[in-house]
Structures are given as C-alpha cells and as structure tokens.
Amino acid sequence: MKEELLKRTVKGPDGVEFEVEPLRDYYCEAAPTVMPGAYIKIVEDLFNWARAESLWILGFGTGCGAIEMRPLMTPRFDAYRYGIQWRPTPRQANLLVISGYLSVKTLKRAIRAYEQMQNPKYVVGLGSCTINGGMYWDSYNTIKRLDQYLPVDLYITGCMPRPEALLAGFDDLKNLIRAGQAEGANQYAENFDWYKANQKQVIHDWDMPDYNW
C-alpha cells in the first residue's frame, strides 16, 4: 500500500495534531444493498421505459474499443437521437461500457467507477476481449472474463464491433431494461462477496476499501 494511504498523525498549520486515515476519509465502506423496484407495477414499468430511453454512458474508454464509440457521438451515427449520451461523471451515468481489453490496472479503476454509479446501472462488454480474452487470451495483465468481476448485462461481439453493431447492441439492452431483466446492480449486491473475491484474486495491491460509496 502506498505511503499516503496509511493511517498517520498529521500536524495542522495551526499546531493541532490530528489523525488521518485516508481510506476511511475518502470512501464510504457500507456494502451495497439490494434495492427493489417500485411496488406498483405500472410505476416500475414507467421507470423502466424511461431508463431504457435515456441511457447515459460513462465516458470511460478502457481499451481500443473506445475508438468505435466516438463515431456514435458525431453526426455520422448520432446515438443521441436514440437517447444515448455520454456523461463525464459516474454519478450521473447509468451504463458502463467496457470497451475492449481490460488490464488489471484498469479493472481497478473500472470497479471504482462502477461502484460510484447509482442503482440501477448496466454494464455492456464490448468486443471479444471482454468475453474470453480475445487476442489477449494469453496476456499476463488482461482479464479474460469480464462477468467474473462485474455483472454484465450484454456482450457485443467483434474485434472491434462496428458502430452499427453497437447501436444494435444498445437496442437489445433497451429491450432487456424495458422487460425489467437488467438488474445487474442488485446481482452485484447479492453476490457481493463472490465478486470481491474474484476481484482481489487478480488485483494484488488492493489499496482501497471493499466498496467505494
């Protein structure tokens, strides 16, 4: 663990000594809980419709696949007309697209970004690298199966999938959400220990709390 993350005593500019424990100061450690949908079915259906029609993607390109997401924003493919837009902060996004191979170092950041998103949230694995490692199947620092570490709602195959394939994939995701089957956040909360064990198996320098907010 890095030195600045250790618990220590600090002397402030006014001479008062106080204790700092960065891991506890910066993060909330409460584990996620399963959050049921609205009790009345028609309300939940309305919300599911709204969630499907308003997919806000976290602008976080983890690998080379991110290059195929850029044309979606520009006039050629213009995903915004389907209600798909990119948000720069995980707080406001509800869809995390793992775009291509995910190295162990990036996995750590992806987990943190995912945990900062608000329930309900969805994960789409893009490209064959997220499915079985793709061309990096024997690489020493990329994970081979994304669904071991994050609850994946949908995979889009290809190396790389073209923007048209992404649009078709997002369409499928919309159908899943509308049918109420995209409950990845609750799966994550239910199998929290299993996911954490898998994550810690590959991330050897785990220097963050088990759950970040």
Next chain:
Amino acid sequence: MQFDWMKIPYALLTLFIVVNFGMILTALVAKIAARVGRRRGIRIWQNYADLFKNYGLRSSITHGAMFYLGPVFRLTGGIGLLLFVPTIYGSYVFSNLSFAGDLILALYFIFFGTLGMALGAAESGHPHAAIGVSRGLSQVTTAELPLALAVFSVALQYHTLSVTAIVAAQQGGIEHWTLFTNPFAVAAAMLAFLGSMMRPPFDVVSAPQEIPIGPPTEYHSSYLAMMQTNRAIFPIAKIVVYMNLFFGGAASWPVFCLKVFLIYMVSVFIGVVFPRFRVEQSIRWFLIWALPLGVLAIVLV
C-alpha cells in the same frame, strides 16, 4: 390588505404549463442546434425520459445538508422568478403573485439559483465543482451588471417598479415597446441575456468537455432531476421577465409562446455561430461591450 387565495392554484397552473412548455421548447432548441451540426437531434420527448429516469433511480448519496439545498435553491430561483412576475398581461388567472415592487424581486431571483448552486457544489468537495462554480459566479456577476443597469433604466423611464405597470405602459402598438423607446437598455439587456442562457459562447461554466460538467459534477438521481426541472423552467421564466420589460409582454398564450420562442432563438442563433469564450474573455467582453450600453441607457433616460 386582502390576499386572494385563488391566486395560489392559478399560479401553480401557470407553473405546470411553463414546465411542460419549457421541456418541449428546450428539446426543440436542442433539435434545431443539432440540425445545424447535421445531426438529427434528440426526440422531442427526450427530456421527459431523462427526467423520469433520474427521479426513478433507486439510490442516491449525499454529502451534507448544503448538498441537498443546492438544487432546492436552484429550483426556488426558477419557480420564484416565474411566480412573482405576471405571465400573461391582463389575465387574472395568469397574473401570478405579482405586486408593486416585483421587479427588484425578479432581479434577486435571477441570481439566487447560482448562489445556491455555489454552496451546494462546494459541499460536494469535488475539485471540478469548485472550478465550475468560481467560473460560473464570475461570469454571471459580470453578465448581471448590464442587466441591472438596463432594468434600472427601464424603471426610471416608466417611474415604477411594478412589472405589470411597465407592461401596461407598452401596450397600444409595437412602437410603444421598450425596444423602440429605450433601445440602449434593451441592447445591454440582450447582451446580458446571452451570458445567462448557458449556450455558447458563454457556456464554459458547465463545459461538458473540459471540466466534467462543472458545478453539478457530484449531483445525480433526484438532485440532478430537480436541476433538470429548473433547466426547463428558468430560461422560460427569465424570458418572461425580458418579454414583459422590453417586448411589450403577452396578452394570450399563443403570443406568449411565439415571443418566448423568438427571444430564445436569439441566443440559439448566436450560440450555433460563435465558438466558446473562456471565462476571462467573456468577463472582458461583458465589461467592454455590454456595460457601457447599460450606462448609456441610464444616462439617456
């Protein structure tokens, strides 16, 4: 003084109409701007889906009391501005809670939301939020100066602080509008208008590309939904003030819709043509171009 209780439901009716009008109008404007960029643009009901989605998120986290109050203040600014200014001239139902000194209150409410946002965003502790807020406050302050001068000039011109009286004085033909009787005030106010509409060239505050979205960085789910609601109300409310002060007000809903749309389009036209200013550039621009016009308006009246 007798308070007419029926005014409250009527004012809420106005609010309801304006919220929906604002949601559709902002979507329409986004569509127009997208067409300029050769995109198809969002669907006209997209704002409703976004709003429902954000209200429907199951979890949310907080950073403290001020974090809660930020969006509340912001929404209060929008609703307050709308409620204390007559929407439709001469209509009892849609005159809202206007009173003799409402002009000063309106000026106050325009600034209120930004201040509330500053407090809330600062509480979130995110550095991007702090950058966004400092940019936003400095830009809004300089944009507010010419507006305040223009409003004072108009108040001096008509010898009243009541919006209703100012609208009444502009009736009887287009040549009675402040636009023609006090052109310098209107020019100064319209330049200030550009600065507060969050469109280019003055949208660096929320700058989605450079600093991740500025003040609302940490806001999500219901907090963000409240701010989205305000984003539908606030431009309309502000345009209502402008319409009443400078463009003869509106005597019916069709005229209201047309005038609001046209005034909104002024900022859209300029926004799609010009690239973005940095904050220090926009401050300089307001002080050099808009402020002298405001001073001139005061002097000439």
Next chain:
Amino acid sequence: MMRELHERLKCLFPLGELTEQRRGPPNELAFVSLPGAYLRPALLHLRDLEGFTHLVLLTAVDWLEEGQFQLTYLLSNRTQARDIGLRVFLPRDGATMASIHDLWPTAATYQRELREMFGIDFPDSPGVNDDFILEGWIDMPPYRRDFDTKRFAAENFSQRPGRTTTDPEQHMKAKLYPGEN
C-alpha cells in the same frame, strides 16, 4: 557518411563493427556496439559534437541463450536526418547500468520501464523503483524471455471454457488445398 562517422569515432572509442540498416543520405540508420564503460563519453561526444541531440528511444533485448541483455540507445541527428543506435551488452544476472537521465531527462522514464519490465537496474535514476505500468506485480519481470506468459495467464485468470485455437498453417492448408493431407 555513416562510415566516415564510424571511422572518426573508432579513433576515440573501442567500437565494434558498423551495421548499416538503411543507407543514405538522407534517412541513414546504423548500429554499432561498444563496451558499457564507454557509453557515456560516446553519448556526450555524439550529442555535443556530432549533432545527435535527440534520444529517440532506449530499449532492451533479452538474449536468453547468451545470458546477456542488450541495451539500445537510439540517437537522432535532426539536421542531417541520420539515426545511430549504440548497443551495450550486460550480463543477465544482476543486470545494472549507469543512468543517463542527466543527459536526456526523458531517459528516466525509459529506465523506469526497463527496471519494471526487464529487471535492469539503473541506480540514481529518479523514481526508477516506482510502479510504471504494472501495479502490484508478483512474478518475475514479464518481458524476460524465461517468463512464461501463457502459464501465468492460465494460473492467474479464470478462462472461459470452450475456447478453441487453430494452428494458422494447418488451417490455411486445409482450407486452400483440401484433400492434400
């Protein structure tokens, strides 16, 4: 041109044979090896007197069979459009080399990478022991040729079952010339 330079340098340093990869002018590229002790004066000479002002890259090759690491310092002379690569061989066990971060500050980054990926130490290079790309690495430096990346991947990462691989040669043979096996 490169040969002239080689002749001139040979009077000063114990250089090896010149390997010309691209003859010019322009766009000449040549490699020459020399003992590690002479590297620093040679780099200074090339930089200050011969106009090779740009360190293009610093990289390593693992000669596992010979038990040696080869360090390649590639320098560029912008005005004459010439590149020269200096090769230095070190023993593979406990490989250590003198740092050149004071000649080109960018070298510190290369040396940090070589430290992490090959395990070659550069004492006194700033931040040379910090993590560069890998975080929390637990095995031997992964660019060493005796590191078995396939076995490491199989042991550390859970693989999705059902993956098949085809030998490209056999596959293309079966596809292009069916019935010839």
